[in-house]
Amino acid sequence: MAVYTDITDDELSDLLADFDLGAALSFKGIAEGVENSNFLLETEAGRFILTVYEKRVNAADLPFFLELMRWLAKHGYPSSEPMADREGRLIKTVRGKPCAITQFLNGLSVRRPSAAHCREAGAGLAELHLASAGFPMTRENDLGQQAWGPMFADLHADAEGLKPGLAKTIAADLDLLAAKWPKGLPSGVCHADYFPDNVFFTAGKFAGTIDFYFACTDAFAYDVAVALNAWCFEPDGSFNITSARQFLAGYESRRPLSDAERAALPILAHGAAMRFFLTRLHDWGATPAGALVKPKDPLEYERKLAVHRSSPDLVLFGASA
Amino acid sequence: MAVYTDITDDELSDLLADFDLGAALSFKGIAEGVENSNFLLETEAGRFILTVYEKRVNAADLPFFLELMRWLAKHGYPSSEPMADREGRLIKTVRGKPCAITQFLNGLSVRRPSAAHCREAGAGLAELHLASAGFPMTRENDLGQQAWGPMFADLHADAEGLKPGLAKTIAADLDLLAAKWPKGLPSGVCHADYFPDNVFFTAGKFAGTIDFYFACTDAFAYDVAVALNAWCFEPDGSFNITSARQFLAGYESRRPLSDAERAALPILAHGAAMRFFLTRLHDWGATPAGALVKPKDPLEYERKLAVHRSSPDLVLFGASA
Numbered sequence: 001m002a003v004y005t006d007i008t009d010d011e012l013s014d015l016l017a018d019f020d021l022g023a024a025l026s027f028k029g030i031a032e033g034v035e036n037s038n039f040l041l042e043t044e045a046g047r048f049i050l051t052v053y054e055k056r057v058n059a060a061d062l063p064f065f066l067e068l069m070r071w072l073a074k075h076g077y078p079s080s081e082p083m084a085d086r087e088g089r090l091i092k093t094v095r096g097k098p099c100a101i102t103q104f105l106n107g108l109s110v111r112r113p114s115a116a117h118c119r120e121a122g123a124g125l126a127e128l129h130l131a132s133a134g135f136p137m138t139r140e141n142d143l144g145q146q147a148w149g150p151m152f153a154d155l156h157a158d159a160e161g162l163k164p165g166l167a168k169t170i171a172a173d174l175d176l177l178a179a180k181w182p183k184g185l186p187s188g189v190c191h192a193d194y195f196p197d198n199v200f201f202t203a204g205k206f207a208g209t210i211d212f213y214f215a216c217t218d219a220f221a222y223d224v225a226v227a228l229n230a231w232c233f234e235p236d237g238s239f240n241i242t243s244a245r246q247f248l249a250g251y252e253s254r255r256p257l258s259d260a261e262r263a264a265l266p267i268l269a270h271g272a273a274m275r276f277f278l279t280r281l282h283d284w285g286a287t288p289a290g291a292l293v294k295p296k297d298p299l300e301y302e303r304k305l306a307v308h309r310s311s312p313d314l315v316l317f318g319a320s321a
Numbered sequence: 322m323a324v325y326t327d328i329t330d331d332e333l334s335d336l337l338a339d340f341d342l343g344a345a346l347s348f349k350g351i352a353e354g355v356e357n358s359n360f361l362l363e364t365e366a367g368r369f370i371l372t373v374y375e376k377r378v379n380a381a382d383l384p385f386f387l388e389l390m391r392w393l394a395k396h397g398y399p400s401s402e403p404m405a406d407r408e409g410r411l412i413k414t415v416r417g418k419p420c421a422i423t424q425f426l427n428g429l430s431v432r433r434p435s436a437a438h439c440r441e442a443g444a445g446l447a448e449l450h451l452a453s454a455g456f457p458m459t460r461e462n463d464l465g466q467q468a469w470g471p472m473f474a475d476l477h478a479d480a481e482g483l484k485p486g487l488a489k490t491i492a493a494d495l496d497l498l499a500a501k502w503p504k505g506l507p508s509g510v511c512h513a514d515y516f517p518d519n520v521f522f523t524a525g526k527f528a529g530t531i532d533f534y535f536a537c538t539d540a541f542a543y544d545v546a547v548a549l550n551a552w553c554f555e556p557d558g559s560f561n562i563t564s565a566r567q568f569l570a571g572y573e574s575r576r577p578l579s580d581a582e583r584a585a586l587p588i589l590a591h592g593a594a595m596r597f598f599l600t601r602l603h604d605w606g607a608t609p610a611g612a613l614v615k616p617k618d619p620l621e622y623e624r625k626l627a628v629h630r631s632s633p634d635l636v637l638f639g640a641s642a
Binding site for chain 1: 329330331333344345346347348349350351352353361363425427428429430431432433521523524
């Protein structure tokens with residue numbers, strides 16, 4: 001949950017004066033998104049989300065994120081369409097911070113996805129990959145494989161603090177990932193944070209995707225691997241092969257994986273676990289005790305790393321034969 | 322802001338199964354209310370707020386609050402109507418805590434009320450007092466004048482910590498308030514927390530009142546006094562007589578004050594400042610550093626107390642001649 005920036009009724013009026021959305025009817029801070037401040041905004045023109053971008057989002061990346069969201073909405077993908085002001089601008093400023101107004105998207109995220117949810121979510125991810133075809137902008141994945149070594153350089157002590165001996169294990173993982181990281185897989189726009197809290201359902205059916213603020217250009221199969229880690233582990237740390245099979249079946253119902261993509265899934269899933277382990281480890285160490293937002297537990301992804309390390313073929317059991 | 326309780330999609334489905342509100346279309350924690358957890362809930366039947374009552378609200382008081390809200394809605398007062406389940410119950414349970422579903426109320430609260438807002442708010446408070454006539458339940462004001470002495474008994478050291486010498490000043494105030502507290506004024510349902518964040522406007526006009534969780538049976542003029550303190554002080558600590566005059570004119574446009582009520586306003590405003598000073602002083606001392614919810618500054622009300630102590634007639638300048 002996160003509302004970091006406080007917007008007064010006067011600041012809201014000033015912002016809305018640049019748009020053709022009418023006057024505000026209601027305005028409430030909502031507990032959604034960890035990186036930004038989000039407000040539910042109802043105006044005479046409908047319901048919207050006002051997002052105020054906090055320091056973790058690089059303002060230089062906002063045009064990519066917002067143009068992507070506009071592109072997806074224009075191409076029929078269920079995501080929030082950013083609203084342009086009268087001069088065509090998507091990125092505005094409030095209280096000295098960049099902000100944007102996007103359309104409200106109906107749907108609920110699920111806490112414990114069933115295999116049926118996984119199938120729907122897999123189809124939704126494939127549709128995202130298909131809908132973004134032709135999007136003209138690119139953005140390097142700054143949390144991709146090449147970034148992990150430099151990220152870990154500052155985190156050895158944190159890793160040891162988490163679990164003695166872990167730093168050495170992670171270093172070995174990083175060597176393995178560097179040596180085996182696949183190249184030349186089909187690439188394009190990846191969501192790169194396709195977790196259950198970013199995917200909405202209505203009556204059990206995929207209803208849309210939110211939070212494109214990690215989106216980047218990378219291998220589609222890497223996006224699948226991120227999602228398998230996020231959707232297909234049980235709370236006890238075990239990998240749910242049924243869920244993975246359903247996720248992949250849903251994905252392949254819209255976009256079949258190539259043999260090369262399928263073969264790469266184990267190492268991609270190992271790497272995807274590394275990416276979230278490293279950012280969580282960083283946030284864990286950087287967050288003062290008693291802070292407003294509780295950081296996510298890096299041990300969850302340490303356990304997922306261990307699963308991929310010890311059973312690299314596990315993910316493949318989920319792939320269609 | 323406050324979302325203390327986390328509700329899963331499954332828990333929400335179970336709760337909604339007892340109502341005739343259809344399925345959930347969206348569900349978001351909102352940063353509204355300091356005492357409870359609030360969620361914006363859209364179902365096939367409309368928009369609602371799900372409130373989960375946290376430990377500060379006495380569950381035994383909930384029937385009073387919710388029946389009052391139902392009464393007000395049925396009598397045309399713009400407030401959130403509680404929804405009954407199929408068995409007629411307003412109070413439900415989720416995750417072991419009491420909860421209720423109330424209708425969503427449009428409108429925005431204002432941060433810096435203008436004199437025109439004050440006039441509207443005054444009229445809205447009078448309408449609340451009129452609409453509650455005949456409401457059959459009562460609830461003693463457990464934060465009323467008789468409670469202040471016992472509350473302060475544990476807070477001497479906190480008062481001294483805030484400002485050396487303050488404990489003695491507060492003790493003298495309490496003696497004065499006990500000696501002069503008016504009796505026999507017209508009484509009925511008071512909101513008792515009619516602050517700008519609990520009052521909604523649409524296009525500058527009063528649109529409704531929320532957060533009835535301090536409502537009680539007390540003198541109507543005490544409710545007016547609470548509101549004058551909340552609406553008519555400038556950020557620099559000075560009392561805005563124009564705002565007070567407008568608040569009272571708005572109030573009296575619907576419910577004229579008696580001579581006795583008007584004469585009592587100075588001591589009631591002094592007492593109302595004491596009530597909020599004491600609860601804020603208590604919360605200030607009881608809140609650990611770095612807590613999720615930052616307590617409100619007791620010094621704001623210490624300054625208001627000082628204004629009423631030194632210029633007891635100030636409030637009367639706002640009363641109609």
